[in-house]
Amino acid sequence: MSKLVRYLSLSCGTLSVLLCFPVLAAVTEYHLTLKDHLFFPSQITIPANQKVKLIVENLDPTPEEFDSFALNREKVIFARQKATIFIGPLKPGEYSFFGEYNPNTARGIVIVEHQNQEVPDAH
Amino acid sequence: MLINTVILFLRDALPILVLIAYLFAHLPTSKSWLLISLVASAILSLIYNSQIHTIEQWFDGTGIELLIWLSQLLVYLLAVILAAELTFSRCSKHYIVYWIAGLMTCLTMVSKGSNFILYFEGYLHQSNVLQSMLLGTFLGLGICLSLAVLLYLTAHWLKQQFGLWATWLLILVYATGQFVNALPLLVQVDLIDASSTAWSSQSVLSDEFEFGHLFNVLFGYQATPSIFQVIVYVFALSIPLVTFYWLNLSTTKHAGNKQ
Numbered sequence: 058m059s060k061l062v063r064y065l066s067l068s069c070g071t072l073s074v075l076l077c078f079p080v081l082a083a084v085t086e087y088h089l090t091l092k093d094h095l096f097f098p099s100q101i102t103i104p105a106n107q108k109v110k111l112i113v114e115n116l117d118p119t120p121e122e123f124d125s126f127a128l129n130r131e132k133v134i135f136a137r138q139k140a141t142i143f144i145g146p147l148k149p150g151e152y153s154f155f156g157e158y159n160p161n162t163a164r165g166i167v168i169v170e171h172q173n174q175e176v177p178d179a180h
Numbered sequence: 181m182l183i184n185t186v187i188l189f190l191r192d193a194l195p196i197l198v199l200i201a202y203l204f205a206h207l208p209t210s211k212s213w214l215l216i217s218l219v220a221s222a223i224l225s226l227i228y229n230s231q232i233h234t235i236e237q238w239f240d241g242t243g244i245e246l247l248i249w250l251s252q253l254l255v256y257l258l259a260v261i262l263a264a265e266l267t268f269s270r271c272s273k274h275y276i277v278y279w280i281a282g283l284m285t286c287l288t289m290v291s292k293g294s295n296f297i298l299y300f301e302g303y304l305h306q307s308n309v310l311q312s313m314l315l316g317t318f319l320g321l322g323i324c325l326s327l328a329v330l331l332y333l334t335a336h337w338l339k340q341q342f343g344l345w346a347t348w349l350l351i352l353v354y355a356t357g358q359f360v361n362a363l364p365l366l367v368q369v370d371l372i373d374a375s376s377t378a379w380s381s382q383s384v385l386s387d388e389f390e391f392g393h394l395f396n397v398l399f400g401y402q403a404t405p406s407i408f409q410v411i412v413y414v415f416a417l418s419i420p421l422v423t424f425y426w427l428n429l430s431t432t433k434h435a436g437n438k439q
Binding site: 108145159160 | 187188191241298369373382403404
């Protein structure tokens with residue numbers, strides 16, 4: 058039994074190490090602003106199969122939770138503060154996101170597509 | 181605001197109430213642990229929320245994600261300890277299970293409940309939303325409580341039919357689901373690199389639907405889980421199951437040989 062436990066913990070450890078360490082590479086930044094419970098821009102295009110950094114700035118006096126089922130992300134953005142969320146690498150397609158506290162107005166889409174050229178920051 | 185509040189309850193209050201329902205069915209008669217842990221959770225939630233801006237700055241802005249993930253990991257480990265208590269119940273003290281249940285409730289309430297405090301703190305001062313928020317609270321709480329009562333009755337029936345291991349299995353499946361659901365928090369702050377999607381069942385059952393929410397709470401259903409989440413889920417569920425099955429089998433054999 059102890060052999061089995063040792064083998065399992067060794068396998069789990071190795072797997073975790075292999076899967077968990079983030080790849081050290083330059084990550085493109087994209088900016089989103091939340092004002093009057095609306096995301097600006099409400100649509101951002103990012104390259105496929107690439108990790109990107111999404112910086113969301115909340116200009117409202119109330120907190121909001123950036124939420125996306127498609128992207129598997131949820132992050133509270135406090136009033137008049139910024140939050141950083143890493144997304145991707147993703148396959149081409151459309152991934153919707155919304156503000157959990159104001160889902161009727163605060164909505165947006167991340168469009169993922171193949172791009173040949175380097176994408177400039179979307180402000 | 182009415183619908184938003186109801187959805188918020190379904191997402192954040194339902195996991196708390198489901199855990200309480202399972203523990204209520206699993207534990208022996210005394211229920212004072214629940215009252216104590218509810219009071220402790222309320223105090224801890226207020227402290228957590230008052231310090232949330234400081235916590236957010238910890239470890240290069242990954243403090244909240246790390247803390248929530250750690251609390252879900254602890255809930256999972258406590259569920260495993262519950263099984264150990266069942267296996268070695270002859271030599272263990274009874275009050276330990278109440279401590280475990282209380283801790284599980286506290287950790288879940290603080291990590292999920294902070295969302296409510298933020299929401300109500302942020303929007304309750306707006307005079308035009310007070311009525312719809314209160315109505316949403318009653319509706320959301322009503323739906324969640326009804327589901328929790330149904331789950332309690334189901335768990336209680338399973339306990340009568342198959343014994344304590346049935347309710348423990350429900351708790352383990354719940355805790356594993358919540359733990360695996362917390363993994364994307366580490367991905368979103370770039371602490372782990374595990375975004376490759378295993379499959380997409382959005383067309384069959386979307387996370388946004390009511391059943392998607394319910395299954396997410398019950399066993400951690402996700403329409404687009406990552407490969408890493410699937411691997412962790414399988415290991416986190418199968419290791420305690422195999423270990424305790426083997427331990428119980430050997431204990432039973434040992435007792436049989438003695439007789």
